[in-house]
Amino acid sequence: MSKPKISSDWMCGCAGCHMSLLDMDERILQVAELADIRATPITDLKEPDEGGVDVGVLEGGINNTANEEVAHRMRKRCKILVSLGDCAVFGGVPAMRNFLPLEESLRRAYVEAESNDSECKIPSDPELATMTKVRAIHEVVPVDVFVPGCPPDPDVIFYVLSELAQGRKPELTGDLLHWH
Amino acid sequence: MTMVAEKITIEPVTRIEGHAKVTIHMGDDGKVKHAYFHVNEFRGFEKFCEGRMVFEMPYITPRICGICPVSHHLAAAKAGDIVMGCPPPRPASLLRELMHMGQIVQSHGMHFFELAGPDLLLGFDADPAVRNVLGLASVNPELAVSAVGLRKWGQTIISILGGKRIHPNFAVPGGVNKALNAADRDAMLKDIDASIATIQTGIDVMRGWAEANMEDINKFAVFQTGYFGLISPDNGLELYDGDIRLIVNSGAQMERFSAQNYLDIIAEHTEDWSYLKFPYYKNLGWPKGVYRVGPLGRLNIADKVGTPLASVEFKRFKSLNNGRPVENTLYYHYARMIECLFAAERVRELLEDPDIMSTDILNTRMDIQGEGVGVIEAPRGTLLHHYKTDGTGKLEKVNLIVSTGHNNWAMSEAVDSVAKTYIQGPKVTEGMLNRVEAAIRAYDPCLSCSTHAVGQMPMVVDVYDPEGNITQTVSRGL
Amino acid sequence: MVNVTIDGKSIQIAEGTTVLRAAEQAGVNIPVLCDHPHLVPFGGCRLCVVDVEGMRTLQPACSLPVSNNMVVHTNTEKVLAARKFVLTLIFSDRNHFCPYCQVSGGDCELQNAALDLGMTHWEYQPNWKPYPVDASHPYLVLDHNRCILCRRCVRACSELVGNSTLGVEERGASSMLVCDVGVPFGESSCISCGTCSQVCPTGAIIDRRSAYQGLDKKVTRTASICVGCSVGCGIEVLTRDNRLVRILGRWDAPVNEGIVCKQGRFLPLDEERARIATPLVKKDGKQVAASWDEALQVAAAGLTPLVGKNGSGVAAVTSDRLTVESLAAFKKLFKDGFHSDMVTTLGDGEGVAVAADVAAELGAFSGSLESLASADCVVVMGVDLTAEEQVVGFMVKRILQSKTALVVIDSEENGLAPFSHVMIKMAAGAEKATLEAVQKALKDGSAADEEVKHAAALISKATHPVFVYGKRLNSAALKTAVELAKSVNGSLVGSLTGANSLAAAQLGLGKTFKLNGHQAVFVALGDDTPSQQFVQSVEKAPFLVVQASHVSRLTAVADVVLPVEMWAETSGHYLNLEGRLQESVAALKPAGEVISSLEALKALAAKVGLSADADWQAEITAKTSPVQLTLA
């Protein structure tokens, strides 16, 4: 039987969750033995598998049209979708932006900021993605496994990935479940 | 009729606070007209932090970047020291600097070995299947293992002090919340020699590579800018605290100022095509006043380096351009490793300081000033947090200039220059993409190291004809 | 007694007990948010729902009384689903950003409840309406984003503190926590006792000073007592790396049952005075650091010739906040050793000295704070309980809601006056006459003064009046007060100022200080701050030795300064206003060459060839105390 395939990507997060994944240190090799780690920001990237992957892992919430695409693509290509980290699970700190109209945040950064020169204006090039409300992943696509934490502890990530790699659904309890 | 590509899109190139992409616009002559480096992400921290308490900022702002969260953690605490009017006692500053050195080591080490290493050791044009850290591991397994150990050592320093490796809980306005005990100090000292040895190996690798690739180094994104960064009182390399020095490309000092006055010296420019702003030196104006920060910038502004081993290496570095600023983008990697060595040596100095285990780590005498700027040299360059609060310490205005921002012009320029140098005509090859990518990666923009930690960036380049039809797709990753 | 079965465990329990308390006794844990063992059940959050056989709907355990043969299940699927739903609604109501929240990671009861239920995410997102953060208070920050409207703070502020600053205002669909009528926290009637922050289950009320100083898991907890005044509240001192992080009221302390005042909770954390780390001696008019031996030598050289010189010898003054052990040693050294005729406490000892005089004549007359719980009339005489012994003030104010009458009799402004039913304000010195007038009015209903008549009426109506007396009563007035109380079967409670004033009085350290012809002054200052007046009265002494923890105007003029521990560094005993002997336990280790006041006194005694070894237990019981002492 072939090893299950795992793939990951990130969206509106800080990369901290993937850094925490790296912080598994040598245990990442154990995971690599159990599973075939495919396209992720931290392994060699190959052509996407025709038939998709078994486990898709996403870090970060969804705050623009580009991220929406990432989420939909991952959902389409994976059997089990994992929301990794508070941003993915709840929206996280970036979701504080939802308190304000987007325009106000943009104005603060590109017009009002103390260091801006008089010519500063809000970038509007069509190449740039369109901002949206910041959403948790499950507000956009269905999620199968939620792994909160900011970031989740390397022990938690190791547990989740090795369980999934062995075809089991991880149950986060006790020390493995934290929200901060 | 020959097909002329109108626009090439490389997405995602890297993620600075998220995603970025490059578009390359072709001229009618089949040559690159201009290449743009778009930062495609905007999160709005400056606005949504308004109304929060200043003492929460060391815990909110690290969520800007999980790769160098310590920089935001400390810059926020330093701004808090000033806003709350509670300068930290000396032991607290030493401990903060210690945590910061841990971060410099882990971030620089990871960048060099796991991100840039494959390019440097295996070559830009090597087969993408092996041009990654696993390929590096097969060529030099010992080095790969010690590289992992180096990062672990840096992260351990952070987690011993702050409870966790990422988003630690340590600094507060007025100092830090935990003292260092003897056992923890010894745990940090334990791996210091091995770590220094690993860094020195890295420096050897870099020097060997430089000798063999002089042509690339001299052809690859070399340009004249100013340089900007913290400086010690005696004009030595400084990563934690001090005045800011700004020099022009001749090496002449233009400014030496306190970060509190940064608004007098620098301003920011916007371009329609990027969410990342472009800081510049006000006196020279935009775009003449652009400058670079980060390892290369810091070594260029420094007259010396205060630790013995790094000081020897620094003299070699300075001789590269006969004492004048070193302008080659690829020498960022060299400068980075010299700093990494400095940071590791500095860890030892700090741990041997008689004050390091003092429990006088917090000044609780608050006298709210209402405004302050926190500054630190993040691995990627100068980071500024500027806060204004009401009389209760509640934030009214937040302005952040992140390290990657200062290098925005340089990255954009590097992308443009590399595209023009290496892309001839509409046929885009793998090797060209790698150089475009490498131009950005040399500046180590936030998130790129993780993008490429053990592999390479996913890229799709679509080449369009003037009617907007795709004529060629070069892709990898995803 | 009724029979109840909870999760298969059968117990016998008093009728009327709630299911929640019954479960506690059965060793079954039911999660709660709005419930607090020291507050009246509110039944608002419904996290504590349980399945009771025979009842169709789930019931809140916190407010459901047990009945005979009740069978309760606390862990069924249905119960767990209901609890998750309760939490889901709470999280979607306001804005919880756990990553940076001060209490996240162990100190948040809401987060803990969610983690205990295995909640990995929220089904519904909030509607992203931002709530205000009120930072106007000097010690507390109120973040409405994290408030779950459990009303623990509201109930604590009124039921425990009697201050009723906090309330909940209905605002259409949503309710908001408000201070008074909706003013900023810092401009409200709040008296900064911090009880609300101690009971708040979330990060909605943050103590500014200790924010991000380390979670519960990372601090060391020391059960001790507050030495701020003569109440001696039980406190828990939270420290980390030998630093004070936070002070909490101890719920299991019999004296205060959890509450403390600003003086106990916040002021110790505001300490701004510089510490004295080494002994200092004056050389050529300048203080220089010295070794202990050197400093003691200099002190002894100045003091030894004065042994036995009485009025022209050494005058010795001590803080009444030192431990009994230190006070007894102090007395032994100076009264019995030096034979000084001026061995006393700093300034404020008079109140308790008066009480001691009265006790010598009438025997013990004062009682415990417990009497306040059943008081239906409280008469406060000569003390402002909003400024001193504040926790007694809380105990008075909180019973006013249950129709207890309050009479205030004072010659000065009194913070309790606005809460009183009658305020009798008279000239200083007229206390005795006023109390006699009340007594007369009680006997025959006649009084020239309307207030006096009204007060007497309230007292006579009461079945259990309690009289609280303080330092502005002289012994004649206090005697009258004692007679008055006796005549109506009332109890007395004394406000005895310093944390160990009673012990000092028992040791006979009650004189009013005067320098007179004394040739030297020794001050055991501890961590007290000397008054300007006191400094002036001693600075002309030819030789001044000060034993102190912090730099002050007094230490600045001393010939010898001996560095000693401050309260949190010292262990030792205290006698509170109820005569209860309690122990203060060191939570911090002193730095430098600092030693305890007791050790310093003994070292000095050894140098001058005298003794400071005293049997303090015997000494404090040697004479009649105003209040029965409980030394066990």
Ligand code: SF4
């Ligand atoms: S959950 Fe925390 S660590 Fe993960 S991406 Fe978000 S902010 Fe970063």
Ligand code: SF4
């Ligand atoms: S109050 Fe509790 S649940 Fe709310 S943000 Fe803070 S830690 Fe999270």
Ligand code: SF4
């Ligand atoms: S600090 Fe005390 S008085 Fe003030 S609101 Fe809280 S409980 Fe009430």
Ligand code: SF4
């Ligand atoms: S402030 Fe705290 S204690 Fe008060 S109602 Fe809100 S959550 Fe409950």
